[in-house]
Amino acid sequence: MTRTKLIHDKLTYSVEVARQRLDMIVDQQLVIEIKSTRTLHDGSVRQVENYLRATRLELGLLLHFGPQPKFYRVICSNPAARGPQHSPSACSAHSA
Numbered sequence: 286m287t288r289t290k291l292i293h294d295k296l297t298y299s300v301e302v303a304r305q306r307l308d309m310i311v312d313q314q315l316v317i318e319i320k321s322t323r324t325l326h327d328g329s330v331r332q333v334e335n336y337l338r339a340t341r342l343e344l345g346l347l348l349h350f351g352p353q354p355k356f357y358r359v360i361c362s363n364p365a366a367r368g369p370q371h372s373p374s375a376c377s378a379h380s381a
Contacts, residue, residue: 333357344358355381
């Protein structure tokens, strides 16, 4: 591949950093992530937080269908959803 082609590809695709596949979005307000594993991975809550930041939504549910099913409510105050005058996003997760 020529240098010009590499530069062209880099410029063309530099906007897209990554692709994420969400399990479900309900009413353009709620992100739902479903896990079916023996143990819940440490990064699962952070994954939902990242989905919320990327979609500019503020509410997520992490449903874990393991030996002892649990769900986690994840809330991210997302300033992009409310306007630029708000502080940076802050997230919290609560098990129920």
